[in-house]
Amino acid sequence: MFNKFVFALAAAGLATSAGAAVNILVNPSFETGVSPDSVKAAGSTDISGWTVSNAGGVFYAETSWNASEGNRSVDLNGTGQGIIFQDVFLQIGKQYVLTFDYSAVPDGGRAVVPFVVGGRINQGFTYVVPVGHSASNMQYAQAEIKFTATSVLNRISFVSGTTNGASAVIDNAFLSLVPEPATWGMLIAGFGMVGFSMRRRRTALDSVSN
Numbered sequence: 001m002f003n004k005f006v007f008a009l010a011a012a013g014l015a016t017s018a019g020a021a022v023n024i025l026v027n028p029s030f031e032t033g034v035s036p037d038s039v040k041a042a043g044s045t046d047i048s049g050w051t052v053s054n055a056g057g058v059f060y061a062e063t064s065w066n067a068s069e070g071n072r073s074v075d076l077n078g079t080g081q082g083i084i085f086q087d088v089f090l091q092i093g094k095q096y097v098l099t100f101d102y103s104a105v106p107d108g109g110r111a112v113v114p115f116v117v118g119g120r121i122n123q124g125f126t127y128v129v130p131v132g133h134s135a136s137n138m139q140y141a142q143a144e145i146k147f148t149a150t151s152v153l154n155r156i157s158f159v160s161g162t163t164n165g166a167s168a169v170i171d172n173a174f175l176s177l178v179p180e181p182a183t184w185g186m187l188i189a190g191f192g193m194v195g196f197s198m199r200r201r202r203t204a205l206d207s208v209s210n
Contacts, residue, residue, distance in 0.1 A: 021176045024088050028173040031070045036062035039078035049086055056080025065135035068101035069172035075105050076115055076160035077167030085119065085157035090149035100173040101140040104129050108166020115168035119155030121147055127168060146178065
């Protein structure tokens with residue numbers, strides 16, 4: 001039992017040192033905030049951890065449609081084109097991965113919804129509204145962006161790409177450090193040690209019982 005416990009702790013320590021998926025973003029699914037189901041104007045910090053900019057603002061949704069995670073999401077068009085962003089501190093030269101879910105406002109009258117992830121990334125996305133898309137069946141897609149930090153302070157922005165009709169809905173953002181290959185090897189070795197310890201313990205118990 002002691003050996004198994006020690007090796008389990010060792011593997012857990014390796015997993016932590018490997019940069020196991022820890023979300024750097026604050027309030028990544030927009031679950032914490034003030035007065036949902038309302039437009040948040042430029043300068044608003046009502047959505048915890050995030051700041052709204054651009055004249056159109058954003059719509060902070062809770063009951064208008066289903067979120068991809070939790071109960072709340074963000075429509076990038078409030079009264080027009082809006083932006084929501086968060087500044088994060090990263091390690092220069094390290095690679096990071098950002099994932100998030102995206103859909104479109106239901107019944108918006110457009111089949112294609114463009115938007116941009118900005119700041120240090122500047123990558124465009126388009127949501128093609130599928131058949132059956134509705135408030136109760138948002139059919140979220142998932143995006144993944146890998147990038148290398150070139151400065152300590154980095155801005156993650158979600159920017160509306162349409163002035164009218166359907167606009168992009170975002171939710172469930174996750175920003176984490178990409179583990180380096182050598183660290184992955186240490187992690188795998190650690191789990192191998194746990195497996196070896198468990199096999200030895202099983203063999204010892206079998207010998208005693210016989």
